[in-house]
Structures are given as C-alpha cells and as structure tokens.
Amino acid sequence: MYVNLDVGDPGKTGEMILGALRPGDVLLVKASRAVAAEAVLEYMKKKNSN
Amino acid sequence: MNDNGIGLIHPIDAAYIANVTGGALHPVSGGFGKSAETLTTDSRAASDGCIFAAIAGENFDGHDYIASAVSGGARIIIAERLPEGELPIGADVVIVDSTVRALGRLGADAIRVSGAKTVAVTGSVGKTTTKEFIAACLSSKYRVHKTDGNKNNEIGLPLTALSIGEGTEYAVFECGMSALGEIEYLSNIVKPNIGVITNIGTSHMESLGSRENIARAKLELVSGMGGRDGGGVLVINADEPLLYGVRETLDVGRVVTAALHNRAADYRAVNLRRVGNGTVFDLIYNGRVATNIEIPAIGVHNVYDALYAFAVGILCGMSEAEIRGGLRGFRGAAMRQKIYDEHGITIIEDCYNASPESMRAGIDVLISLAKERGGRPAALLGDMKELGEYSRLLHEQLGVYAARAGVKLLFTYGPRWPSPPSATGSGRKTCMSTLTSATPAKRAR
Numbered sequence: 001m002y003v004n005l006d007v008g009d010p011g012k013t014g015e016m017i018l019g020a021l022r023p024g025d026v027l028l029v030k031a032s033r034a035v036a037a038e039a040v041l042e043y044m045k046k047k048n049s050n
Numbered sequence: 051m052n053d054n055g056i057g058l059i060h061p062i063d064a065a066y067i068a069n070v071t072g073g074a075l076h077p078v079s080g081g082f083g084k085s086a087e088t089l090t091t092d093s094r095a096a097s098d099g100c101i102f103a104a105i106a107g108e109n110f111d112g113h114d115y116i117a118s119a120v121s122g123g124a125r126i127i128i129a130e131r132l133p134e135g136e137l138p139i140g141a142d143v144v145i146v147d148s149t150v151r152a153l154g155r156l157g158a159d160a161i162r163v164s165g166a167k168t169v170a171v172t173g174s175v176g177k178t179t180t181k182e183f184i185a186a187c188l189s190s191k192y193r194v195h196k197t198d199g200n201k202n203n204e205i206g207l208p209l210t211a212l213s214i215g216e217g218t219e220y221a222v223f224e225c226g227m228s229a230l231g232e233i234e235y236l237s238n239i240v241k242p243n244i245g246v247i248t249n250i251g252t253s254h255m256e257s258l259g260s261r262e263n264i265a266r267a268k269l270e271l272v273s274g275m276g277g278r279d280g281g282g283v284l285v286i287n288a289d290e291p292l293l294y295g296v297r298e299t300l301d302v303g304r305v306v307t308a309a310l311h312n313r314a315a316d317y318r319a320v321n322l323r324r325v326g327n328g329t330v331f332d333l334i335y336n337g338r339v340a341t342n343i344e345i346p347a348i349g350v351h352n353v354y355d356a357l358y359a360f361a362v363g364i365l366c367g368m369s370e371a372e373i374r375g376g377l378r379g380f381r382g383a384a385m386r387q388k389i390y391d392e393h394g395i396t397i398i399e400d401c402y403n404a405s406p407e408s409m410r411a412g413i414d415v416l417i418s419l420a421k422e423r424g425g426r427p428a429a430l431l432g433d434m435k436e437l438g439e440y441s442r443l444l445h446e447q448l449g450v451y452a453a454r455a456g457v458k459l460l461f462t463y464g465p466r467w468p469s470p471p472s473a474t475g476s477g478r479k480t481c482m483s484t485l486t487s488a489t490p491a492k493r494a495r
Contacts, residue, residue, distance in 0.1 A: 026420040
C-alpha cells in the first residue's frame with residue numbers, strides 16, 4: 001500500500017500507520033530533521049503505551 | 051547561534067586578533083590590552099572577560115547585541131561596525147571587513163598553534179558518520195578533537211578549530227557546502243593532511259545543477275592540501291566514477307581509494323554480513339586480508355564510512371588492532387539510525403538526513419532487517435529538499451525503488467511527494483505495484 005499523507009496532523013498520520021502495521025513488521029522512519037516524523041513517532045509510542 | 055562560549059587554546063588580546071585577522075583596533079577601544087580565553091558569537095553566552103564576535107545573520111544581527119555582550123562581561127569585540135550611539139565602553143574593539151572571515155582566520159591560526167594534524171571530510175552523504183568513525187578510530191591511539199555535531203559551515207568549522215585543546219594530536223573536521231567555492235574556503239582554513247570525499251550524490255542539485263558540478267565542489271577539498279609536493283593524502287570513493295575517474299589529475303600528494311565494488315581500489319570491503327545490530331566484513335588492502343572487522347551499525351553506507359576510517363587509521367600510523375578497537379567504539383551521531391522495538395514493531399529511526407542516496411540506503415537496511423525478522427517492511431518517508439528541477443523525478447524514482455525493493459507499506463508526506471498515480475478519493479491510497487507499473491519515465495511523456 002502506498003499512501004501520500006497530508007502534512008500537519010501527527011495524530012491522523014500515526015493512527016493510519018498504526019492501523020496498517022501489525023506485530024513483527026519493521027518500520028523505517030526517515031526524514032530530514034523533520035519535526036513531523038518525530039511527532040508521528042511520539043504519537044505512536046504514546047498510543048501504544050496506553 | 052548559541053555556541054555557549056568556546057575555550058581557546060591560548061589567551062589572545064585585541065592586538066593579536068587584529069594582527070591575525072587583518073582588522074584594526076577601533077579608536078573607542080578601551081585599550082585594556084587584556085587577553086581573553088573564551089569566545090562566543092551569542093551575546094547571551096557572554097561571560098566575564100570573553101571575546102564576542104558579532105555576526106550579521108539571516109534572522110539576527112550580532113551587531114545589535116554588542117552592548118548586551120559587554121554588559122555580560124565581554125572585553126573584546128570583533129565586529130564589522132559599531133552601532134551608532136552605543137559605544138561599548140569597557141571593551142577593546144577590533145573592526146574587521148567580515149566577522150565570519152575573521153573567525154576563519156582565527157580558526158586557521160588556532161590549528162597552526164595547536165600543531166595538530168588535520169583530517170577533513172566532505173561528500174554528499176555520510177560526512178558526519180564518517181567523521182565520527184574516523185574520530186572513534188583515531189581516538190584509540192591519539193588525542194583527537196572533532197567537529198561537534200554537524201557544525202560544518204563557514205561559522206561552525208572555525209568555531210570547531212578555535213576550540214582545539216592543548217595536546218590535540220589529530221583534529222577531524224566536517225566540511226559542508228551548498229555552492230561552489232565553499233569547500234575551497236573551508237579547506238584553506240583546515241589545510242588537511244588527509245582529506246576524505248565520501249561520495250557524490252544529488253543533494254544541492256538546486257544550487258549546483260548537476261552531479262558533475264557537485265563533484266567539482268567536493269573536489270575543492272584538495273585546494274588546501276598543499277599541491278602534489280605538499281604530502282597531503284586524499285581518500286576517495288572508488289565506486290564513484292566522478293571521483294575515481296579524475297584521481298590522476300588531482301593536485302594533491304597522493305590519492306587513496308576505497309570501495310566495495312571496484313576491484314582496483316586500495317581498500318575494498320567484501321563479505322558483508324549482518325550480526326545483530328551491527329555489520330561484519332572482510333577487508334582487502336595493501337596486499338593482505340583483514341577478516342571479521344566489526345562495526346556497530348547496519349547498512350552498506352556505514353561500511354563505506356568505516357572503510358574510509360580504516361584507511362585514515364593506516365595513514366596515521368595505527369595498527370590493525372588499534373583500528374579495529376576504534377571502529378568497535380563508534381557511536382553514531384544524534385538522530386541517526388536508532389533501531390528499537392516498540393510493542394512488537396521494529397522501528398528504524400533516522401530523522402537527520404533525507405537525500406535520495408541516504409533514503410535508498412535506509413530502504414536497503416529496512417529490507418535486510420525485515421527479512422531477518424520475518425516481518426513486513428514499511429516506511430514513513432519525509433520530503434527531500436534542495437533537489438531543484440529534479441525534485442519530482444527523484445521522489446518518483448525513490449517510490450519505484452521502494453516498491454521494487456519490496457517495501458509493502460509506504461507512507462510519504464510533504465508537498466514534494468507525488469500523489470499515487472492511480473489513486474482516487476480521500477486518503478490517496480494505492481497499491482505498491484502501481485508505483486512500478488507507472489514508472490517516472492512513462493509518466494514524463
């Protein structure tokens with residue numbers, strides 16, 4: 001699946017990625033000093049820990 | 051710029067600064083003649099007796115903060131002018147044509163005073179990691195000073211030079227650029243005993259226009275190396291034709307080549323294999339084979355960077371055992387390739403650099419790790435910047451690369467990424483196969 005996401009909503013992006021991934025998957029997060037990518041990761045970590 | 055004050059290798063006074071920089075003591079100077087042991091470009095970090103260098107930046111002009119720096123204790127000011135009506139009573143003032151250039155001259159002087167041998171690293175991708183590998187390697191034998199983070203420009207590099215400590219045997223600098231002439235400037239500050247060019251990529255296509263021009267810019271590194279009789283050694287990537295093809299024309303004492311593929315290279319890594327979160331490889335060099343060299347990092351790109359460090363270690367008189375120990379002690383710079391598990395999902399976090407080359411390297415690591423762990427490879431990729439007119443094509447090509455490599459889930463964000471070619475409706479999803487079936491070449495027609 002290829003998804004081109006709109007910028008600006010880490011929560012929405014994080015939800016979409018979490019919804020698509022399953023245990024065992026490997027996720028590469030690669031960006032240029034990008035706050036957005038880090039925000040998405042932070043959202044995913046928080047969501048997973050709840 | 052918040053440099054928090056840099057400790058200088060020896061105390062210097064205003065007259066010394068004027069002499070080194072070609073500046074002039076301003077008549078309002080206090081004439082104290084006091085020496086300073088620290089320097090800052092951030093007025094907020096000014097401390098008692100320090101030098102404040104006023105830099106006119108894009109967002110702030112240090113000249114507006116001279117009075118503040120003096121209030122904070124600065125006793126020597128380096129500036130291009132003094133603000134009207136605010137004379138810095140109590141400080142000596144050196145007026146220079148360009149504060150940035152003055153820092154460059156002071157940096158070059160600090161290197162000279164230290165007596166340290168210098169290594170300078172440039173290239174499109176992997177500069178910081180290579181610098182860290184080299185520093186880790188040399189540190190197992192020598193006292194080493196290195197660029198902090200990626201302070202690799204016309205301000206950061208001189209500040210790195212100015213902070214060289216007494217007794218430093220090797221100083222390792224990272225040289226960055228965005229236009230022709232910038233590496234030449236930095237190289238003439240460092241005057242590298244050893245230069246390293248990691249590769250030629252596509253970063254800065256916007257300003258340089260072609261890979262050939264990018265290669266020209268990187269090769270400016272030899273300008274400070276003293277010519278063919280100067281004894282300088284340039285280490286290059288022998289798998290890059292734009293570097294390997296010109297090796298015999300370069301105005302430098304000696305060229306050493308490193309590669310994974312070019313069998314004629316002086317240093318060639320072979321038999322790469324993953325071990326945990328590290329890589330092991332064998333190395334053919336100088337007519338011998340060194341087996342089982344370990345580095346605590348994954349990916350072919352990291353092997354290249356370690357290879358340059360190995361070559362530098364040999365050039366600096368280190369034994370194979372010392373180099374091996376140094377490489378094992380490598381610690382990646384902040385924000386680069388962290389691998390961890392998060393509730394059953396393995397995450398490879400690398401939020402520092404995003405060029406087509408580093409993206410492909412990241413995807414290669416992803417595929418390798420996913421195969422090993424039996425999970426699906428997924429990627430969240432941000433925009434790649436400064437690619438100029440090639441931006442859309444290079445983003446599309448990377449999508450194709452990801453699809454062909456076997457990435458099952460690809461999430462992209464940022465305005466430079468194209469919408470999925472056959473996508474409709476909200477969310478703009480499509481199958482990975484559409485990326486490969488609708489290649490950039492076909493769509494460009």
